[in-house]
Amino acid sequence: MLHDIDWHARASAVALPNRPFIDGRYVDSLSGETFACVYPGDGRLLTDVASCNERDVDRAVQSARAAFESGVWSRMNPADRRRILLRFAELILQNREELALLETLNVGKPIANAYNGDVVSAANCIAWYAEAIDKVYGEVAATAHDMTTLVLREPLGVVAAVVPWNYPMSMAAWKLGPALATGNSVILKPAEQSPFTALKFGELAIEAGMPAGVLNVVPGLGHIAGKALGLHMDVDCIGFTGSTEVGKYFMQYSGSSNIKRIGLELGGKSPQIVLADCDDLDAAAAGIAAGIFANTGQVCNAGSRLIVDEAVRDSLLDRIAAQALNFAPGDPLDTSTRMGSMVSQEQMERVLGYIDAGQRDGAKALIGGGRVRNETGGFYVAPTIFDGVRNDMTIAREEIFGPVLSVISVRGLDEAMTVANDTVYGLAGAVWTGSLRNAHRAAKAMRAGVVWVNCFDRGSLAVPFGGFKQSGFGRDKSLHAMDKYTDLKAVWFAH
Numbered sequence: 001m002l003h004d005i006d007w008h009a010r011a012s013a014v015a016l017p018n019r020p021f022i023d024g025r026y027v028d029s030l031s032g033e034t035f036a037c038v039y040p041g042d043g044r045l046l047t048d049v050a051s052c053n054e055r056d057v058d059r060a061v062q063s064a065r066a067a068f069e070s071g072v073w074s075r076m077n078p079a080d081r082r083r084i085l086l087r088f089a090e091l092i093l094q095n096r097e098e099l100a101l102l103e104t105l106n107v108g109k110p111i112a113n114a115y116n117g118d119v120v121s122a123a124n125c126i127a128w129y130a131e132a133i134d135k136v137y138g139e140v141a142a143t144a145h146d147m148t149t150l151v152l153r154e155p156l157g158v159v160a161a162v163v164p165w166n167y168p169m170s171m172a173a174w175k176l177g178p179a180l181a182t183g184n185s186v187i188l189k190p191a192e193q194s195p196f197t198a199l200k201f202g203e204l205a206i207e208a209g210m211p212a213g214v215l216n217v218v219p220g221l222g223h224i225a226g227k228a229l230g231l232h233m234d235v236d237c238i239g240f241t242g243s244t245e246v247g248k249y250f251m252q253y254s255g256s257s258n259i260k261r262i263g264l265e266l267g268g269k270s271p272q273i274v275l276a277d278c279d280d281l282d283a284a285a286a287g288i289a290a291g292i293f294a295n296t297g298q299v300c301n302a303g304s305r306l307i308v309d310e311a312v313r314d315s316l317l318d319r320i321a322a323q324a325l326n327f328a329p330g331d332p333l334d335t336s337t338r339m340g341s342m343v344s345q346e347q348m349e350r351v352l353g354y355i356d357a358g359q360r361d362g363a364k365a366l367i368g369g370g371r372v373r374n375e376t377g378g379f380y381v382a383p384t385i386f387d388g389v390r391n392d393m394t395i396a397r398e399e400i401f402g403p404v405l406s407v408i409s410v411r412g413l414d415e416a417m418t419v420a421n422d423t424v425y426g427l428a429g430a431v432w433t434g435s436l437r438n439a440h441r442a443a444k445a446m447r448a449g450v451v452w453v454n455c456f457d458r459g460s461l462a463v464p465f466g467g468f469k470q471s472g473f474g475r476d477k478s479l480h481a482m483d484k485y486t487d488l489k490a491v492w493f494a495h
C-alpha cells in the first residue's frame, strides 16, 4: 500500500531501464549515444539513457513491420488478442509500485498521484480497448438488391506513438490501447524526460504474451528519433501528443514522406468561465485551483485562463487563493505531497520566464510568482495567480504549462465567450453557472473539443478527448480513437 512503502529507500534501489526495447528484448543502441536522465525533485543524475538515432528507429520499424506482416498479432484470433491485452493491463497493476516510482523519478510528480492515478488509468485504458476488440462490429451497407457490400475496418500496419512527459503512462496507453487492439504493431517514442515507464511497458507486454516486435520502445531525442519516425517511409501512422509547434512538424514530415496518417493532441489555453449567476463559488474555486495547479499545471487542458464576471470576481479570487494552499510544492516521494516539482530545470525556467513576462506586461501576482524549495536542488515553482490580465498579454495567449493562472475580468456571458474563444487553441473549457439557459448557451458557443459545465477535468474512457483549432485533430479515448488506427475497406459482392 502507498503509505506503507519507504519510497526513498525504494528509489535508491530500483533498476532504471535505459536501453531500447526492440524485437522483444532490451538491446544496445546502434547510435551509442546517450542523454542524461535527471530526477527533477532534487536535480541529481539518475542514469544515462540510450539516445536512438535513425538506424535504431529503422531497426524498430523493421521489427514492427515483420511482426505485422507475419500476422502473429494482426491476424490473431480477436479473443486471443483480447486475453493478452487484458493480461498486459493486469501486469501494469501488479507492477504498480515500480511503475509509480519510475514515473515520479522521471517527472517529479507526487508519488500518491503516480500510484493512485497514472498507473491505474493506464491499466484501465489498455483493459478498456482489450474488451472492445470483440465488441466492435463492421457494417453492411444498403446497396442494390443483387449486391452484398461490407464496410470493414483494417489495421494500418506500423503505428508510431510519440508522447509527452506530463502523463507518460496514460498518454502512451491512450495510443497503445486502440492501436494494439485493432491489430497494429507499435513503436513508442517517449519524451526524453520520461523514458522509464515506456521501456518497462515493452517488457510487460512480452510477459503478457504479446509477440516480439508488436511493441517496440525507442528512447531518444525528438529532433532525432521523433523526426526519424515522422519521416520514415514504412511508418503508416503517427499518434502524437505534445506541443502545437511539434505537431506542425509532424504534418510536414508526413507531407514530405509517405502521407502517413496523423492524429494530433496538442496544446491548449483552456478558459474557466465563471458567470455572475454561479451559485456555488466554493465548488468553482476548488475546480479552478485543481484545474491549474494539479500536476503543477503541466496539463494540456489546464484551465489557465480564468474569465470571471466582475460581479463575483473578488469573492471567487479569495476562495481560489485559499484552495491554492493545498498545492504547496513538496517532496514528490512523500505520500502526502499534492504538488511536486516541474519536470525539468528547462521547464521551470520557461515558466519563470512567463511569470516575468506577466509582471512586465502589468499583471499583478496575487500569490506565488517564483521558484521555491531551492535548497533541495529540485525545480519547484509556487502556485501563482495573476490578476489584471488582458487577453492580449503573452500570459493569456501562450501555453505556459506551469502552475500559473491568468485572471481576466469581463461583464456578462457574451463578453466572456468572446474572450474565451479568442485563442488559437480549442482543447477544452468550462463554464460555472447556476442558469441552465446560460450553461447551454456557453456550451454551444465554446469552440473546444471538451466542455465542462459546473465541473472541470472530468474524464472517462467512454468519452472522446481532443481538440478544435490548433489543439489538433483526431480523438483519443472512446471507440472513436480506433478510427485513427484503421482504414475503411468497402467490399462489393455481386451475386
Ligand code: NAP
Residues within 6 Å of the ligand: 162, 163, 164, 165, 166, 167, 171, 189, 190, 191, 192, 193, 220, 221, 222, 223, 224, 225, 226, 227, 230, 241, 242, 243, 244, 245, 246, 247, 249, 265, 266, 267, 268, 299, 300, 301, 399, 401, 427, 466, 467, 471
Ligand atoms: P513536445 O516538446 O511537443 O514533445 C512531445 C514529443 O515530441 C516528445 O516525445 C518529443 O521528444 C517529441 N519531439 C520534440 N521535438 C520533435 C521534433 N522536432 N520532431 C519529432 N518529435 C519531436 O511536448 P512536451 O514538451 O513533451 O509536452 C508538452 C506539450 O504537450 C504541451 O504543449 C501540451 O499541451 C501537450 N500535451 C497535449 C495533450 C493532449 O492530449 N492534447 C496531452 C499532454 C500534453 P523529446 O522529449 O525528446 O523532445
Ligand code: MG
Residues within 6 Å of the ligand: 191, 222
Ligand atoms: Mg520536449
